[in-house]
């Protein structure tokens with residue numbers, strides 16, 4: 316058991332280090348800390364300029380939550396894409412590893428990055444934009460950030476399969492982030508989205524977590540938010556399972572077509 | 580199913596299809612009806628020209644690629660239906676620049692592979708260090724792989740391929756890129772592995788290496804088996820050649836052409852041999868061309884004449900042309 320856990324940790328650590336090319340000071344600080352803060356400031360100021368100054372808190376919280384999938388998608392999707400480009404995907408396909416474990420372990424060390432990005436965004440929201448912490452329910456904040464990071468991580472792992480199949484990560488990152496930005500209520504409230512976009516909003520991560528997060532800033536307690544929290548967790552779990560399933564389909568397809576050896 | 584064979588292929592075929600538009604794709608038959616058996620604890624050479632289907636065969640046997648038709652077994656386990664059991668018993672060295680994490684050190688790459696294959700971390704660490712030492716990478720074990728030379732990467736591939744202590748090892752051109760010492764060390768290591776009961780399927784384009792190492796050889800061309808046997812059988816029976824090596828003290832410009840015209844002569848080559856010239860003539864086995872060759876050269880010019888079996892390289896060329 317200890318050996319198995321040790322191996323999972325080794326897989327998680329080495330594939331993170333080997334595949335996450337932003338793991339250098341410049342790229343890491345820019346992507347995990349600077350970019351989210353810039354986005355929070357831009358969107359909040361735009362909102363104020365558009366005459367919605369009373370919604371500043373909602374914008375800051377929305378963008379802080381959005382910082383989670385933004386950094387996770389970049390990191391995880393590039394890792395999956397490079398797994399194929401570097402030719403190391405075959406090592407997995409010919410290995411004795413449990414594919415679910417191997418697949419999930421690729422997200423483990425990305426998880427804290429989402430939390431860091433969100434926390435930094437909230438901190439700077441307070442320093443630069445007067446985010447109001449006075450009514451915040453702190454335990455709810457902590458739990459919600461953990462849950463949102465989990466569900467977004469699961470979505471990114473799921474989409475990671477597409478970046479293997481397409482040998483491309485920038486486009487899937489753009490689509491994932493764009494979709495979340497529009498449909499999960501980050502900027503536009505979900506109930507004001509046109510029909511089908513609202514429907515999408517219901518089945519992507521972030522929507523319920525974010526709505527709960529905004530309520531937590533208004534003083535709602537964990538008990539008040541339990542429905543949203545469970546919903547968010549379930550959405551994450553669905554992507555996690557679907558993603559693992561897709562990962563094994565890809566493996567079967569790779570064996571059948573024989574084209575996954577080539578990188579370009 | 581025969582437990583005495585390490586590898587059995589039964590009419591193994593693979594067609595690659597490229598292009599995603601139905602009807603417009605191209606089909607490449609990479610392997611066609613390959614049937615062969617590899618006994619346990621031998622070095623089996625899979626030889627053939629570029630694109631013959633060697634790597635394809637290795638990818639099928641290592642469960643990375645599904646055959647289009649036919650079947651293959653490794654240690655009695657079907658590579659498609661019992662892929663898991665096969666993976667637990669094989670190792671492979673595919674080599675090349677890819678298949679490694681450049682941002683990790685050599686040692687970390689090996690440890691990752693150990694974890695991926697669920698080795699006990701302690702065992703993996705000990706074996707990994709031993710193997711890195713064995714392939715001459717001990718000093719570079721903590722250097723990032725992106726800073727490795729090609730030969731160093733190849734050495735790392737070898738160390739990693741042996742990490743799980745596999746019973747059957749597939750080596751796809753394992754000495755490519757290695758310096759002469761490295762290649763020699765590997766050639767010494769291979770018989771040692773066989774001594775431990777392991778079976779090795781090896782591809783190489785170095786015929787001397789194949790001749791030296793292989794107990795048996797399969798020669799494939801365009802995905803089809805063209806010769807199968809021990810190196811000596813390949814040389815004698817399949818090539819059906821006799822080689823005359825004649826050292827002469829004088830030649831003429833037309834001599835090569837004249838010799839080539841003799842019935843049964845397939846190939847003539849001249850080279851310098853000290854102050855003399857050496858003429859190497861490949862003659863179809865069973866044709867008695869000796870007298871005619873001597874007459875054409877002129878008995879007085881001949882310093883020495885030796886008749887021998889072809890080398891593996893000569894046999895290879897004669898079979899494939």
Ligand SMILES: Nc1ncnc2c1ncn2[C@@H]1O[C@H](COP(=O)(O)OP(=O)(O)OP(=O)(O)O)[C@@H](O)[C@H]1O
Nearest residue numbers: 573574595607609628629630631632633634635636
């Ligand atoms: N992924 C692929 N898609 C399409 N065709 C392929 C693919 N991989 C190999 N082939 C084709 O299959 C044939 C056999 O290739 P293979 O790599 O098995 O040859 P090989 O004997 O290993 O050659 P070499 O000595 O050059 O390594 C070639 O015609 C090659 O073009």
Ligand SMILES: [Mg+2]
Nearest residue numbers: 633634635751
């Ligand atoms: Mg090859």
